[in-house]
Amino acid sequence: MDRTQAAPPAVELNGVVKEFGAVRAVDGVDLGIGAGERVALLGRNGAGKSTTVDILLGLDTPTSGTARLFGGTPRAAVDAGRVGAMLQDVRPVPRVTVRELVGFVAGTHRAPMPVAEALELAGLTGVARRRADRLSGGQTQRVGFALALVGDPDLLILDEPTAALDVAARRVFWDSVRALTERGTTVLFSTHHLDEADLNADRVVVIDRGRIIADDAPDRIRRSFGTGVVSFALPHGAERPAGLEGLPGVVSVEDLGGRIRLRTADSDETVHALSALVRVRDLEVATANLEDAFIGITSEPAPSPARARKADR
Ligand SMILES: Nc1ncnc2c1ncn2[C@@H]1O[C@H](COP(=O)(O)OP(=O)(O)OP(=O)(O)O)[C@@H](O)[C@H]1O
Numbered sequence: 130m131d132r133t134q135a136a137p138p139a140v141e142l143n144g145v146v147k148e149f150g151a152v153r154a155v156d157g158v159d160l161g162i163g164a165g166e167r168v169a170l171l172g173r174n175g176a177g178k179s180t181t182v183d184i185l186l187g188l189d190t191p192t193s194g195t196a197r198l199f200g201g202t203p204r205a206a207v208d209a210g211r212v213g214a215m216l217q218d219v220r221p222v223p224r225v226t227v228r229e230l231v232g233f234v235a236g237t238h239r240a241p242m243p244v245a246e247a248l249e250l251a252g253l254t255g256v257a258r259r260r261a262d263r264l265s266g267g268q269t270q271r272v273g274f275a276l277a278l279v280g281d282p283d284l285l286i287l288d289e290p291t292a293a294l295d296v297a298a299r300r301v302f303w304d305s306v307r308a309l310t311e312r313g314t315t316v317l318f319s320t321h322h323l324d325e326a327d328l329n330a331d332r333v334v335v336i337d338r339g340r341i342i343a344d345d346a347p348d349r350i351r352r353s354f355g356t357g358v359v360s361f362a363l364p365h366g367a368e369r370p371a372g373l374e375g376l377p378g379v380v381s382v383e384d385l386g387g388r389i390r391l392r393t394a395d396s397d398e399t400v401h402a403l404s405a406l407v408r409v410r411d412l413e414v415a416t417a418n419l420e421d422a423f424i425g426i427t428s429e430p431a432p433s434p435a436r437a438r439k440a441d442r
Pocket residue numbers: 149152153154172173174175176177178179180181
């Protein structure tokens with residue numbers, strides 16, 4: 130055996146397609162994720178995130194293409210206790226305490242972390258003696274997190290992990306995720322909170338209509354769609370002027386019905402040229418965030434079949 134060979138990636142999807150009848154939920158996804166990466170999976174409703182996660186967990190099989198975790202099948206990685214998952218629907222077992230439930234699941238793993246540590250990382254120490262079926266929505270979601278991490282997995286897959294968490298609980302959650310990746314755990318999470326992806330992922334993968342349309346560091350994705358947003362209202366009754374797309378720095382133009390938003394790589398130049406083109410009202414200049422980039426990327430038209438085939442090659 131070649132001992133110099135690098136360890137296989139935590140996640141490797143090659144040409145994965147998943148069809149449900151006429152619906153192509155995943156449409157040729159290639160994705161590799163290395164150890165210790167913290168990756169956000171973003172996409173609009175119905176983009177294909179959960180289907181991709183299901184395939185990664187071996188809960189569903191691709192129509193074509195391959196999914197591998199640590200060089201083997203997802204099933205093998207899950208059976209070996211290398212994968213912890215937190216899915217959207219967490220339904221706690223009735224009549225046991227939080228500590229008992231997490232302890233029970235720890236007992237099913239070969240090398241779990243101490244139960245107290247899992248409770249602490251999930252922010253549950255204060256409610257450890259409470260019945261697991263009598264918790265708030267946010268506490269229940271934290272139980273799901275504790276159950277996913279107590280096996281001390283190499284890969285954590287978290288499907289919208291903070292949907293029910295308040296601001297303080299979110300902070301605890303992301304601190305814990307950071308601590309886990311610092312000791313080598315790979316984390317893949319899906320979210321609709323783009324600010325969270327921006328702050329907590331070192332890589333953002335955007336999926337749209339079953340295809341990966343962006344895969345980069347959050348700041349690079351932000352910059353690729355302009356660093357600034359210039360928005361303004363038109364004078365009452367005025368038509369949208371021609372030529373906005375051609376103004377210096379402008380990357381894209383959105384018409385929000387009376388208000389125009391320009392994403393730009395150079396706000397100063399854009400504003401200067403804009404003032405010569407049209408008289409505007411309520412001018413605002415802001416720094417672009419990941420949400421602006423996301424809207425820009427995902428609102429682009431779907432590739433035509435000819436373009437899609439070309440992209441496949
Ligand atoms: N079991 C199924 N049978 C039929 N269609 C399905 C099935 N599961 C998913 N789909 C469809 O596949 C597409 C992708 O769904 P998926 O749940 O993966 O999206 P998502 O990105 O997770 O969305 P959301 O953000 O709303 O959770 C959608 O059009 C969905 O309706």
